[in-house]
Amino acid sequence: MDFFDFDNKYANLLTSSPVLRILATAVTIFIMVFLLRKLLRTFFSKASFIEARKVNTLEAMMYSLINYAAVLSFIFILLSEWIEIGRILAGAGVLGLIIGFGAQSLIKDFFSGLFLLYEKQLHKGDFITLNDKFHGTVEDIGLRFLKIREWSGKLLTISNGQINTIENYNFEHMRVIEHVTTTFNEDPRKVVSVLEEACVRLNEELHEYLLKDLKGDVVEPFQMYGMSSLNHEHRGYQYTVTGLVQDLVYWTASKETRYIIAEAMYDHQIAMAEQRVQLNANQDKDLL
Numbered sequence: 001m002d003f004f005d006f007d008n009k010y011a012n013l014l015t016s017s018p019v020l021r022i023l024a025t026a027v028t029i030f031i032m033v034f035l036l037r038k039l040l041r042t043f044f045s046k047a048s049f050i051e052a053r054k055v056n057t058l059e060a061m062m063y064s065l066i067n068y069a070a071v072l073s074f075i076f077i078l079l080s081e082w083i084e085i086g087r088i089l090a091g092a093g094v095l096g097l098i099i100g101f102g103a104q105s106l107i108k109d110f111f112s113g114l115f116l117l118y119e120k121q122l123h124k125g126d127f128i129t130l131n132d133k134f135h136g137t138v139e140d141i142g143l144r145f146l147k148i149r150e151w152s153g154k155l156l157t158i159s160n161g162q163i164n165t166i167e168n169y170n171f172e173h174m175r176v177i178e179h180v181t182t183t184f185n186e187d188p189r190k191v192v193s194v195l196e197e198a199c200v201r202l203n204e205e206l207h208e209y210l211l212k213d214l215k216g217d218v219v220e221p222f223q224m225y226g227m228s229s230l231n232h233e234h235r236g237y238q239y240t241v242t243g244l245v246q247d248l249v250y251w252t253a254s255k256e257t258r259y260i261i262a263e264a265m266y267d268h269q270i271a272m273a274e275q276r277v278q279l280n281a282n283q284d285k286d287l288l
Helices: 002-016 018-045 052-080 085-091 093-102 104-118 188-205 247-267 281-287
Strands: 127-130 134-141 145-149 155-159 166-168 173-182 223-232 236-246
Touching: 018 052, 052 134, 104 145, 127 145, 134 155, 173 188, 173 223, 173 247, 188 223, 188 236, 188 247, 236 247
Parallel strands: none
Antiparallel strands: 127 134, 127 166, 134 145, 145 155, 173 236, 223 236
């Protein structure tokens, strides 16, 4: 009987003290969040049927959703200790409108985050360009904010509602496109021949970077696209070389492609176009 009396006294003390109720609620919410995160981690670690990048993205979004739900729940429980939330919500129409207008950006960020996940515009680990201005690797995707790590190491945090355009460089495949502009004095037949030889070398040395189908055949090898401009920026003829590569090695493939083309142009002594500044007679006199 003494044990039950102690248990009843403890329960009465817990229900009578607001501070103890709040502490108990905080501990309960913390334990629930911990268990949910652990459950999700276990599930995603065994979800071999989902692509690794999608698993990381879903996991980050679910963690963000759990954290926001836990914080909001605790705030409502905390306020309910001293304020009748139900009566206020039922009768405070004007206050609700004011809060609604104030929370427009929050709601916009929330739904933008959901659309990012639903429409599969990006995944955790993708290299992207945001709003034609910011370039970096997606480090975290939340319901309100997106974090990308720029090449310099700087971490950029931007609210989802401020995202207008996304250029994703890691979406199954990327096409390497390199332009070469020569002077007007270079024979186009010679240039095309040299670039075609360079494409043969590209396909041999960068074969592992090329995108392949299920049979292991190359989808689109490096090739001479042709002359893309007769008078590129009033400097010379422009030629273009293209090749379809795997998205994860795009930057390495592009770098190696430029180097091999530069070697080919140098070995055959093909002059590249240079920037020219033309001055009229009056300007020449001013300079003198």
